[in-house]
Amino acid sequence: MIILxxxxxxxxxxxxLDKLRQLGLDSHLITGLHSKIIMANGDLSVCNPALYERMPGVDKVLLVETPYKLASREFQREDTIVTVGCASFGxxxxxxxxxxxxxxSYDQLYQAGVTAKAAGAAMLRGGAYKxxxxxxxxxxxxxxxxxxxxxxxxxxxxPVVSEVTDPRSIDLFAEHVDMLQIGTRNMQNFVLLKEVALSKKPILLKRGLAATIEEWLMAAEYIMASGNNQIVLCERGIRTYxxxxxxxxxxTAIPVIKHVSHLPVIADPSHGTGSWRWVNPxxxxxIAAGADGLLIEMxxxxxxxxxxxxxxxxxxxFSQLMTDLDGLTGALGRLLYKNKGE
Amino acid sequence: MIILxxxxxxxxxxxxLDKLRQLGLDSHLITGLHSKIIMANGDLSVCNPALYERMPGVDKVLLVETPYKLASREFQREDTIVTVGCASFGxxxxxxxxxxxxxxSYDQLYQAGVTAKAAGAAMLRGGAYKxxxxxxxxxxxxxxxxxxxxxxxxxxxxPVVSEVTDPRSIDLFAEHVDMLQIGTRNMQNFVLLKEVALSKKPILLKRGLAATIEEWLMAAEYIMASGNNQIVLCERGIRTYxxxxxxxxxxTAIPVIKHVSHLPVIADPSHGTGSWRWVNPxxxxxIAAGADGLLIEMxxxxxxxxxxxxxxxxxxxFSQLMTDLDGLTGALGRLLYKNKGE
Amino acid sequence: MIILxxxxxxxxxxxxLDKLRQLGLDSHLITGLHSKIIMANGDLSVCNPALYERMPGVDKVLLVETPYKLASREFQREDTIVTVGCASFGxxxxxxxxxxxxxxSYDQLYQAGVTAKAAGAAMLRGGAYKxxxxxxxxxxxxxxxxxxxxxxxxxxxxPVVSEVTDPRSIDLFAEHVDMLQIGTRNMQNFVLLKEVALSKKPILLKRGLAATIEEWLMAAEYIMASGNNQIVLCERGIRTYxxxxxxxxxxTAIPVIKHVSHLPVIADPSHGTGSWRWVNPxxxxxIAAGADGLLIEMxxxxxxxxxxxxxxxxxxxFSQLMTDLDGLTGALGRLLYKNKGE
Amino acid sequence: MIILxxxxxxxxxxxxLDKLRQLGLDSHLITGLHSKIIMANGDLSVCNPALYERMPGVDKVLLVETPYKLASREFQREDTIVTVGCASFGxxxxxxxxxxxxxxSYDQLYQAGVTAKAAGAAMLRGGAYKxxxxxxxxxxxxxxxxxxxxxxxxxxxxPVVSEVTDPRSIDLFAEHVDMLQIGTRNMQNFVLLKEVALSKKPILLKRGLAATIEEWLMAAEYIMASGNNQIVLCERGIRTYxxxxxxxxxxTAIPVIKHVSHLPVIADPSHGTGSWRWVNPxxxxxIAAGADGLLIEMxxxxxxxxxxxxxxxxxxxFSQLMTDLDGLTGALGRLLYKNKGE
Structure with a gap:
């Protein structure tokens, strides 16, 4: 933390300086010709930059520390791999x-599953609580x-994944699905984040509609701080003009996440664009940007x-998309997982 | 719904046309020189415009109906007034x-309450679950x-208001506070919206961080559709660059809401700007834009x-703000509620 | 500039440190337990923070200096007042x-001018190059x-104001209007900014459609650096979702500008909202936020x-608006300029 | 145009209806149970939807026509190919x-050009007026x-490209460079657009910082309406939170442009992301999204x-990037142009 x-x-x-000392933070004062600057190091959870911004004489407080710890590449250098049945992300x-x-209906989902698998999909998705x-x-x-x-x-x-929206349904989900999805609108439903972690199931964490990359990683940090590091992040488009x-x-969030975090990240071009027409490109x-997987509405x-x-x-x-991806992943030095259809 | x-x-x-007929929608086909257009009227919950967008030959589907019903000015012409103890919004x-x-702590909140009331505040706010x-x-x-x-x-x-974040705490809140706040991050936590309505308490519904005015009114519609129309909307700033x-x-959301809806709307300039310095102006x-109240961090x-x-x-x-508002409201043909301090 | x-x-x-020294910048190195930080002071136009971001070992470069100088409140404590005939802004x-x-047409503008003046307007606007x-x-x-x-x-x-869009027309404008407007789309047309300054006429500088407050003040800085400080800033709405x-x-840009700059700032609620219905509120x-004037389409x-x-x-x-503003400005300790109609 | x-x-x-008739527009009235709708077809440049929005009884005016004509895929089905020396876009x-x-300096640009060409670049860029x-x-x-x-x-x-910012410099640019760039900040500098078209040189048209895809195509329409259809569009990142x-x-703008327009579109990941680190991915x-070329800062x-x-x-x-792209383009059914170095 830097205090100008x-x-x-x-x-x-x-x-x-007194206040920083009281909270056990290590601090330095640097005096320049036109400036006085205080550098404070220590436990960020204690130092609360907001406290200083309001004190007389303070121009600005700059937070230079990374707020996420467990989710950061500094905390864990090697990539986390999240495995859900035959699917491995990361x-x-x-x-x-x-x-x-x-x-x-059973028929609709069964038909979807059969064609998904035949084309090579590794997992089946479907929403029960919308x-x-x-x-x-x-x-x-x-x-x-x-x-x-x-x-x-x-x-x-x-393996199957579905979105959970109510903390009281987590146990029910854990009995029925292999991976629990936290949807866009609940990315900062902190009650849900804390409790979904306890399910010990892998979590698919979608980015909030107007969430910064940092806030998204902080949502992952909530889950990790509750003891679950089986998290797959999912970029699904942000709200713009x-x-x-x-x-x-x-x-661009994909290479950024791969750089600052060890967690796998996939993309959802269906919600991300809103039209089937743009899903293939x-x-x-x-994938070319480095995504560890895809979530596709079919x-x-x-x-x-x-x-x-x-x-x-x-x-x-969908079948065409899988064929297209097959060639592409090879050129990128990766490999498309292709399920063997029935 | 208009289908081009x-x-x-x-x-x-x-x-x-067949599909519209099956769903019981009244439809017209208009054929122009370069265009074919279908107008469909009827129960919007049935017609799901998305279904048509994907049908061969369809260029565009335009939804021209207002999606909120109970919250609309068409549904109720006169203003809704929400009363919480001595405070009346609308x-x-x-x-x-x-x-x-x-x-x-008790001391902190008591001190806040005493000064708030002395300056004329009508209600006391304070967060218990942050x-x-x-x-x-x-x-x-x-x-x-x-x-x-x-x-x-x-x-x-x-009278007091506090933010509820977990559907399981609604009863507890209903026992302790006079008004339940739905916070920004939970504006589309539909589970919470449906259940908070059942408390029969007045609801303070904050706008989501990147919610459109329409989505915000749809969140109110969730509460109203569950039988509670005691809703005060609260503009609290949106996310921009x-x-x-x-x-x-x-x-501008304030006069817009007053025009399209009968619900009262207040503003939270503390979160809306992020600095005490801009709260007074x-x-x-x-208030000059037509707000029915204010929510102020003090x-x-x-x-x-x-x-x-x-x-x-x-x-x-805060005391200065209340003095400033007193003169202003008069010039606008309104009246500032001024609590009598102890 | 702070280099982490x-x-x-x-x-x-x-x-x-060597590079900073070469450029004549005064610098300090602070070494903490987990951090090394360099503070550099001096002529910002020389130091170009971008240069350092790319050097090995540099994590981040934070610019803590205000980039605008002449437009800043530090440079000039008292408010600038810009006078255009009978109108004084600030x-x-x-x-x-x-x-x-x-x-x-002449008739249309004459009719507009007569009614504007009769209602008390201080200046007449009208676009010739759209x-x-x-x-x-x-x-x-x-x-x-x-x-x-x-x-x-x-x-x-x-007095009259009109928007100039071509540097070759500046002289023509200077002969015909009392104030030159730089429109939203040209806020960063730096060629135009530099030359319009030389007209020595007062400038109405609209905020760019997606310009930050800082970029807007930097546009004013371009004009001031070219020797013209007769600038009125105009908030006209930004692009959001x-x-x-x-x-x-x-x-909120209005109190912010009044705090960080000495320049007057007005608002254009016509473009800012896009509908006559929201212009009055x-x-x-x-005005309640502190604007020094209004630009109204009538x-x-x-x-x-x-x-x-x-x-x-x-x-x-418009006549109703002027009546409404008359009472309001008094309650805010200001005074509405009211032209005496013919 | 649809009038509700x-x-x-x-x-x-x-x-x-009378007004539409006066302007020579073909119109139909459709009367439903709860709605009256007018469909008007004809020359859009005449009909000005804004005129109707303000008329008594009008709820909404929906523009359903595509505002760009010459730039649209309807106007020209086959792809436009823009050739600048050895480089062909589209x-x-x-x-x-x-x-x-x-x-x-000459040395800096010469060195850049040598390494660019050696790695296979088709064109050289460099800014003279920044x-x-x-x-x-x-x-x-x-x-x-x-x-x-x-x-x-x-x-x-x-072949070389550089950005022009002043209409008075267009002739000078036309003598010195093979392609003229219109930069982000000038995408709606309509004076410049109209005149740059007259140079008869190929134009590189960058997307404005907060421009919609439609506004961007309308900027291309300005150039085409002035008689120049040698336009390469360039996506360079938009402003978000x-x-x-x-x-x-x-x-996503890339496949969208390819669908609605016949013009080639390239991407500038350097400005689009702001850090060399994200340029490669x-x-x-x-390219995987379908771009017809790249503009890279090196x-x-x-x-x-x-x-x-x-x-x-x-x-x-840069050399590594060109190697990576070589394999990738093949897998996508395209071909990377590779200049033969000296």
Whole structure:
């Protein structure tokens, strides 16, 4: 923490130094021609920069420490690999998760799973509890949906992932799915983050709609601080002024995350762009940027989807995408995980 | 819903018309020189525009209906007035809620309450469960905090408000506070929205960090659809590229809300700007824009605050603000509610 | 400038110190337990922080100096007052500039001017060269427009302002108008900024569509560095994700500017909101936030306007606004300038 | 254009229809149970939707026409290919433009050109007139810089591109460079757009810092409407709330542009991310997304660069990038243009 006190009196400077000392922080005062600066090192959880900003004589407080610890590359140099059944995120091999936005019936999900697996997908996704902007939109099959995804996963030998939105449902999810997803709208639902960690299941942590990379890593830090480091981050587009696409897929976040953190990071070009038309090129772009996997919306019949139809691939689109990715990953020195269909 | 199908074949158009008919929607086809357009009217919860966007021949689907119903001015022409003890939001009189970001101790909150009331505040605020970006920051006194705010509120005869973050705590909150706040990060925590409505308590609904006005009203719609229309909306700044201020206070949202909805709307210039320095001018600006009240962070000793010190007013700042507002509200044809201090 | 070099070797640190010394910058090295930090003071135009960010061992370079000098409150403590005929910006009295977006004919502008003056406006605005998003939209009457605004201004004894977009037209503008406007799209047209300064006329400098407050002040710095300090800043809304309003009027920028700079700042709620409906409340809000004036689009017949009709006030709307502002300014300890109509 | 008039009276509807008729627009009225809608077709440059929004009874005006004509895929189905010497943008082969942000000396640019060409670059870039946020920053060598880039280009047989900022310099640029760049800050400098078109030279049109894809295409439309269709669009990052990277590179814009327009589009990951560290992965991502080329900042000695050092690649970085791209383009069914070094 750096405290700038350019025009401060000696008394004002001493008050700040006293306070730092009380909290056990190591501090230095540097006096220049036109500036007085205090450097403070120590336990960040104690020092609370906000406290100093309001003290007389203080111009500015600059936080130079990285706020995330367990999630940082400094804390752990080697890449974390998160394994969910046959899917491994963070290594050389790249798994693709596919499936519909919402689980609509056993038949719909089974059909989705069969085509996903046949094309090589490593995991099946499907929403049972849907956070919808409108209370009048389809809210998901709830518990029934979880039973369906568990059954389909077992039948097809595909690990499954679904989004949890209520801390009271975590146990139920843990019984039915192999990986728990924290959705965009809940990235800073800290109650949920703390408790989902306790499930000991791998967590798919989506970036918040307007979350900075730092806030996203702090959400991961919540989960890790509760004892669970099986986290896969997922870039899914951020909100900007551009309205041509539903969101702006921030692919630079991928190499940034790989640089500052050891956690695996995948991309969701379906939500990230909002239209099936951009999913193929942006999937390739995500992999070229270094993504450790993809999360793709695919529906047996997108025209009839109860949720997010416009951004869903058809089975044919998805199969083409997997073929395209196969060649691409090789050129990038990686390997596409290809499930063996039934 | 308007469906544009400029270059569509007759067969493609008929497929769309068939689907609309199946769902019981009234539809018209208009054929122009270079365009084919379908207008569909009926129950929006059924029509799901996304379904059509993916159908062959469809260029664009435009939703022209207002998605919120109960929250709209069309549904209820007269203003809703929400009353919490002596405070009434939505009428001619303007109440101010004041207090610290976080409850730190009985003494701190009592002192805050005494000075708030002496300056004329109508309600006391204080956080017991704090949603913090870092798991290592102070997370609030939790249940102990609620007991403190209840006790202080009774002692000082001030209605109190605090933020609820967990659906399992709603009953506890309902026993301790007069109004339940839904915070920015939980504006789309739909589980929480549905259940907080059942408390039958008045709700203070903050705008999400990157929520559109429409999404914000849809969050209110969730609460209203669950049977509670005692909602006060609170503009608290949105996230933009500007970093000089913590957030960008979107005051135009206030006249917009007053025009399209019957719900009262107040402003929180403390979070909205992030610095005590801008709280006085932006409080006045909010009132001049038509706000039905203010939510102000005030701390007996901001330098020592465990949370949000930089944006807290001192008791002297707050007292000055109330004096400034007194003259201003008169010039605007409104009236500042002024509590009689002890 | 602060240079963080936490894990740097002594040799790396010495290379940075050498470079700073070569450029004549005064520097200090502070070594902590886990950090090495260099503070450098001196002529910012020489030090170019970007140079250091790329040097081995450097983690981060923090610029702590204010980049604007002449525009800063440190450079000049007392408020700058910019006078254009009867209008003075930056003092106790608040002038209002009104008029149509585009000059369409002598009659249209004359009619606008008469009603503006009758309601008390201090200045008349009107665009002759219109920067339009589409090449197919009306581009203004150009030179003919300037002749009209000059004639109307003289006839009505109203100072006039119009937007200049081409450095080659500056002399022409200087002959025809009393104040030159730099529009949003040209805020960083540095060629134009440098030359418009040489006109020695007062400049109305609008904020860029996505400009930070700092970049805006740097644009003013360009004009001041070229020898002209007769600048009035104008907040006109920034681009955000919110689409309900055309732009997001950032009123907090007003007290921020008043704090960090000595230049006057006014608001343009017409462009800032995009609809006449929000102009009245947001004009009041701007004044309550501390604005030194307003720029209001008003058209004798908005339905027939060739540009920006939806956000234009009618003469009746404008007259009502001036009445509303009259009471408000008094309550704020300021005074509305009221022209005496003919 | 669609005009919604749900609660309008017959008289109000007739007024709108009359006005449309006067302007020669073909219009239809559709009356539903709860809605009245007018569809108008015809010359968009005449109809000005804004005019109707303000008319009594009108709820909303929806513009459904594409505002760009010449730049649209409807106007021209086959891809435009822009050729600048050996570089062709828009075909199967992908050219890379490299060079320093600013031209500093003949030696610096010559050295940059030699290493760029040796690694396979198709074109050389370098700024002579630099638009800088601060008037105190290095503003470029100006005319001297143009002479240098012309000489180096000839010497090395590399086509060259540089940014023009002043309409009065266009002829000078046309004599010295093979392609004229319109920079981010001038994307809506319409005076410059119209005149640069007349140079008959190929134009590199960068996206504005906060420009929508539509506004960007409208800027291209300005150039095309002035008779020049040799335009290469360049995505260079947009401004968002994320501060970890200098800008947010919006790669989805690439497939979007390829879909709606026939113009070639390249990416500038140097400005798009702001750090050399992300240039390699984001270059690959841009190509995978479908970009027709790249614009890369490369400096013989980035630590000494007078502008944008942090985001410049070293010659070694650049050479590695070209090797990486070589394999990648093949896997994508395209071909990297590789200049034969001297």
């Amino acid at each position: 006190m350019n025009a401060a009196t000696t008394e004002q400077v001493n008050r700040v 290594g050389k091999t790249i798994p693709v998760i596919a499936g519909p936005c919402a689980i609509e 956070p919808r902007t409108s209370p009048y939109s389809f809210q998901g099959l709830e518990k029934k949906g979880l039973e369906i995804i568990k059954a389909v996963g077992r039948e097809l030998e595909l 551009e309205t041509f696409t539903r969101n702006t897929l921030d692919l 942006m999937s390739k772009a995500a 529906h047996p019949n997108p025209e009839e989807a109860l949720s997010d139809g416009p951004q869903s691939l058809t089975p044919e689109n | 199908m400029n270059a569509a074949t007759t067969e493609q158009v008929n497929r769309v 009428g001619k009189t303007i109440p101010v809620i004041a207090g610290p970001c976080a409850i730190e 949603p913090r970006t870092s798991p290592y920051s102070f997370q609030g006194l939790e249940k102990k905090g609620l007991e403190i705010i209840k006790a202080v509120g009774r002692e000082l005869e001030l 500007e970093t000089f201020t913590r957030n960008t206070l979107d005051l 932006m409080s006045k600006a909010a 701390h007996p000793n901001p330098e020592e605050a465990l949370s949000d010190g930089p944006q807290s007013l001192t008791p002297e700042n | 070099m936490n894990a740097a070797t002594t040799e790396q640190v010495n290379r940075v 003092g106790k009295t608040i002038p209002v500039i009104a008029g149509p977006c585009a000059i369409e 920067p339009r998003t589409s090449p197919y939209s009306f581009q203004g009457l150009e030179k003919k427009g300037l002749e009209i605004i000059k004639a109307v201004g003289r006839e009505l004894e109203l 919110e689409t309900f309003t055309r732009n997001t009027l950032d009123l 947001m004009s009041k809000a701007a 058209h004798p017949n908005p339905e027939e306007a060739l540009s920006d009709g939806p956000q234009s006030l009618t003469p009746e709307n | 008039m749900n609660a309008a009276t017959t008289e109000q509807v007739n007024r709108v 075909g199967k082969t992908i050219p890379v433009i490299a060079g320093p942000c600013a031209i500093e 638009p800088r946020t601060s008037p105190y920053s290095f503003q470029g060598l100006e005319k001297k810089g143009l002479e240098i880039i012309k000489a180096v280009g000839r010497e090395l047989e590399l 994320e501060t970890f990277t200098r800008n947010t590179l919006d790669l 984001m270059s690959k991502a841009a 400096h013989p000695n980035p630590e000494e660069a007078l502008s944008d050092g942090p985001q410049s690649l070293t010659p070694e970085n």
